[in-house]
Amino acid sequence: MPLYGVPQGIVTPPRPAPAGDDADAEHGIGGRTPGTVILVFVFLLAFVLYYFVNWKLLSFVWRIG
């Protein structure tokens, strides 16, 4: 029955994930997540850039100690 105003996760709950931890056993439990690996390294790059740009900005102000 189609339900108006109910999120899809309730109308058609995700079917249970297959049992077993051994999808990629030789590399530890879990499985390959290449998309996320790319995303987190984009994040790290942004982090490193912003962090060091701020050190640079700081180095422009008066000497304080």
Next chain:
Amino acid sequence: MNTGIESPQGIWWKPAHRAERFWVIVAFAWCLVLFAMMPLWHFKGGQNPSGIRHKVEPEAFMARTQEFINAYQVGEENGIPIVEPPPGSDIYLVGLMWSWRPTLRLKKDAEYILHISSLDVNHGFNLYPINVNFQVVPGYDYGLRVTPTEAGDFRIICNEFCGIGHHLMVGRIVVVDDTQSTASAGGAP
């Protein structure tokens, strides 16, 4: 495999996947860099919020500031004394509802020990437009070794809420280049 709302059964303390382990190691290495930069800047960098710090009674700090003003006053503007201390000296700035006293005239590339404190509530020292910020706490003398590296006409904006007149609280610091005449960089009426 289970979701985050299902109870894992049996022993879940198992080795992580290669990619996950790799990310944890990379992230941890980055965290160590984050830490190392702070001590490193104390040795190599020119900007540290260390200072010379003392507890001080607000009245005592005000008395020292007044003594400092009496010794080096060169003028007055908007009811705020203008003070021109010698390079290398201890200089005093007090925040009170809702002004900064006195106006300081400093020399470019000379080091001063700038003592900041408050007479009443918390204030915020923001040197505009350079964007240097310090917390000004009543009862504490924050003595910062400051070397102005550029000449100009600067403002001290209060950036800690200090009551209804907070937005009126603006002070002034003038930095003159020694190679120029001190009068030309202005401020004194």
Next chain:
Amino acid sequence: MNGSFRTCPTTGLKVHAQADGLIKANAVVATVTLLIGGIAAVLVMLTRWQAVHLLSAEWFYRMLTIHGMNMLIFFILFFEMAVLYFASAVLLNSRVAAPRLAWGSFGLMVLGTLIVEWTMFAGKADVLFTSYVPLKATPWYYLGVILFAVGALLVVCIFFATLVVARREKTYTGSVPLVTFGAATAAIIAVITLGHGAAIYIPTFLWSLGLMNVDAQVYRLVWWGLGHSSQQINVAAMVSVWYLLGAFTVGAVVLNEKISRAAFVLYVLFISMASAHHLLVDPGMGPTWKVWNTSYAMYLAVLASMIHGFTVPAGVELGQRVRGLTKGLFEWLRKAPWGDPGFSSLIFSVIIFGFVGGITGVTFGTEQINIIAHNTLRIPGHFHATVVAGTALAFMGVTYYVIPLIFRKQIAFWPLAKIQPYLFAVGMLIFSVAMTFAGTFGAPRRHWDMTFSQAPFDVQFSPAVDLVIGVMAVGGLIAAVGGAIYIVVTVWSVFLGRPMPAGSEA
């Protein structure tokens, strides 16, 4: 006791009637305070936007106080109380331990809230959220905060008691779910936080009565033990909700229970350092104290967030992959249920919290970099990305599941609900990035008049700052529309909405 359970037709979980009621009551009060805080937010923003400059100075600072208290304390803690009941009683199929005490604590929290609201609106507490001593409010204000905190602390105790009851009555097998584990870490941090709250608000209450002295620096030190730790409750609760939303929307799996749980434990162990970030340019502490307490040498709480930042999306990715979305690098993301407000909230919350809130927060929390960030607009820019676009958005997303599952109502104005997370996320993203950028020029936070029209010395901000503040206002208005839609949709659904189809009540 068994008669007071119903079985949820969707999840098969047994829901205790008391848990149902407590979740509903807390969620409703949370929404009311969100509305008050939201109206204050718009008024504050329209004042900071110098082109409009709506409020008088007096009402600006008053509204800023009201905004801070309602959003950071009342809305978020009432919502977290609901999360605690959900993560304990509902997810573990258990009854609520001591339901009468639970209602009593709820009453205490509401009473505290009412007292604080009254003092703020009556102009007896124009001290802003931080109420730095020696700025003084009426003793009633501090008393109200104390009553609220005691109530919250009792709810946290009931949460732990419910965990014990569930284990003893064997309502589940194996270990507690990750979401419950995360909520438990939030609850532990809440104990630490409320302990600091007692340690500072009780002396301050006595001080306001003239019975003792409170040192201004000591106040800042201990107050931030409350002020920032409370944000770490939000982080732990938000990350738990991320795992919850991932599970609800796409059946996200837990990659590795060990790693995710260890990361939650790091939050508990390394929490108190966050408070030090507020004192980096204070006169009371030396450089060794500052460096050590900012980081404990290893930034392990940052590591924890970076781990969750991997495991949450990777859990979604793997959950999608094991169900057949295996093509390329990003089919799992492309073919995700983007029309589900629960899912879109999750993704935007993760991204904005991490990319904007997280990066700026860690950077500004560096001892020396704090010199060019402290008390400028960079700080509210940072925490609107964490606590609003991160925590509040995640909480909004989970509401779209709580209403059908707990309130047993269909979501009203469904098309509006679907776009709500998009409006809110985009608005808050523009708002917080613009605010952070304005702060880079030294624009002060908590300031009524940046033109300094009546000040003794003129201050000319660069025209870029005016422009950026204008952009900030536009972003803020978009977010306000998103927030208003959220309130209309949830209130309408709960009180006037169509019930879920029959046959689902036990």
